[in-house]
Amino acid sequence: MILEGKKVLIMGIRNKWSIAWGAAQSAYENGAQVIFTHSEFENEEKINSLISQIPGSKSFPCDAGNDESIRKCLENVKAEYGKVDGILHSIAHANTDDLRNDFILTSREGYAHACDISAYSLVAVARIAKEIDMLNEGASIVAFTYYGAEKAIEGYNVMGVAKAALESSIRYMAVNLGKDKIRVNGISAGPIKTLSAKGIKDFNSILDIVEERAPLHENVTTRQVGDATSFLFSDLSSAITGEIIHVDNGFSIVGV
Ligand SMILES: NC(=O)c1ccc[n+]([C@@H]2O[C@H](COP(=O)([O-])OP(=O)(O)OC[C@H]3O[C@@H](n4cnc5c(N)ncnc54)[C@H](O)[C@@H]3O)[C@@H](O)[C@H]2O)c1
Incomplete structure (x- = not known):
């Protein structure tokens, strides 16, 4: 039970296929109290029905593109559950056209939108969580990224750019928050x-x-990604920060 006594906030639950769900199941089975956030655009009834499988959990609405919404959401979580030991950012969005067309056709608005929701929101969440003092000492923040940040993958387009910004933000945030x-x-x-x-x-x-x-x-499962998330939430990874760990069955190490 590597997460016994810990409380973790899983941001970005949508349905049973979400990687966030694999992370929640792993965290719960490893002893954590699990709390969720979901986009205001998702079906709350469906989310509540799904998360009822995890005793004591609740999901709070949060628009990752709006600082006031993030603040209100985190304040509500803190008021009900107190400080947390881990936050998972499992949130991304890009306009469909920007994933269908050539990358070079990405509009200024589409580029900003993908980076705002998929990368900047992590910075905002961490900053606001600190401002309202909702992180316990030794807390661990984890975000999901993809290989398209490192290599040009057809169809991943502006999301690859956003993930590159997310990965770089992780390193800068690790320096700031390490103190x-x-x-x-x-x-x-x-x-x-x-x-x-x-x-x-x-x-x-x-x-x-x-x-x-x-x-x-093989392809990876949401549970395998969730188990790696539990490791990063746990004290077993206490000397790891600013790192991007590939959970990809080794795909990214292969050349030709
Ligand atoms: N599925 C993959 O192949 C894969 C691979 C690597 C990384 N990821 C990353 O994993 C994370 C989770 O994605 P997923 O594949 O589980 O899909 P998903 O659709 O289940 O999860 C994406 C989540 O982002 C949320 N979201 C979008 N816009 C939002 C907003 N404005 N405010 C709040 N929430 C918002 C959605 O509501 C949803 O819950 C994403 O960061 C994604 O880029 C996915």
Whole structure:
């Protein structure tokens, strides 16, 4: 029970296919009290029905693109549950057109939107969480990223740019927050069929290529990504910060 006595906030639950759900199940089974946030655009009834499988949990609405909404959400979480030991950022969004067309056609607005929701929101969440004093000493912040931050992957487009900003933000945040013994890390997950992934052109062929070329010849599951998240939430990873860990069955280490 590596998370016994810890409270973790999972931001970005949508449905049972969400990687956030794999992370929540792992955190709960490893002893954590789990709290959720969901986008104000999601169906609250469906989310409540899903998370009822995790005793004592509750989900709070949060628009990652609005600082006031983030503040209100985190204040509500703190009022009901007190300080937390971990926050997972499992949130991303880009305009569909920007994932369908060539990257070079991305509009100024579409570029800003993807970076705002998928990268800046992590900075805002951490800053506001600190401002309202909701992080216990030794707290661990984790965000999900993807290989498209490092390499140009057709169809990932502006989301790759946003993930590169997210990964760089993780390093800068780790430096700032290290003074308070708060760690910040990223998990670069292999491709998983989720609702968000459906927006990416030819996603099925990405899954096929990973299965063929990854050293472990499989695609990853939400639970495997969740277990790595639990490790990063736990004291077993107390000396790891500012790091991006690939949970991708080794796909990213292969050359040709
Ligand atoms: N599925 C993959 O292949 C894959 C691979 C690597 C990383 N990731 C990352 O994992 C994370 C979770 O994605 P997922 O694949 O589980 O899909 P998902 O659709 O289940 O989760 C994405 C979440 O982002 C939330 N969101 C979008 N806009 C928001 C906003 N304005 N405010 C608050 N929440 C908002 C959605 O409501 C949803 O809960 C994302 O950061 C994604 O980029 C996914």
